[in-house]
Amino acid sequence: MAILKLDDAARALALSQLPHWSYDPEALGIRRSLRFSDFAEAFGFMTRVAILAEKADHHPEWFNVYNRVDILLTTHDAGGMSDRDVALAQAIDAIAA
Numbered sequence: 001m002a003i004l005k006l007d008d009a010a011r012a013l014a015l016s017q018l019p020h021w022s023y024d025p026e027a028l029g030i031r032r033s034l035r036f037s038d039f040a041e042a043f044g045f046m047t048r049v050a051i052l053a054e055k056a057d058h059h060p061e062w063f064n065v066y067n068r069v070d071i072l073l074t075t076h077d078a079g080g081m082s083d084r085d086v087a088l089a090q091a092i093d094a095i096a097a
């Protein structure tokens with residue numbers, strides 16, 4: 001399916017709907033950090049996200065230590081942020097809620 005790379009205006013609009021996420025201009029993507037009660041909760045969350053990501057063929061860059069998960073969403077194939085990152089961010093927010 002075609003990838004829709006976001007221009008500055010589309011990115012600003014998308015970010016206004018994603019209060020947990022902030023744009024990183026060096027990484028050309030959006031970041032969110034989450035904390036859980038322990039490693040099992042963090043890894044359970046990551047497992048749920050991984051299943052969705054694999055289905056969508058769109059994968060997060062992330063880092064986990066113990067109860068912390070740092071996520072970067074960017075679209076390598078587009079060289080920046082796309083509608084796929086917005087969709088994955090929304091799905092992540094729903095899982096984390």
Ligand SMILES: C[C@H](O)[C@H](O)[C@H]1CNC2=NC(N)=NC(=O)C2=N1
Nearest residue numbers: 057058059060074075076077078
């Ligand atoms: C071949 C495969 O469809 C591509 O490499 C997919 C896989 N997952 C991906 N994930 C992310 N975040 N960006 C991509 O451009 C991307 N491309």
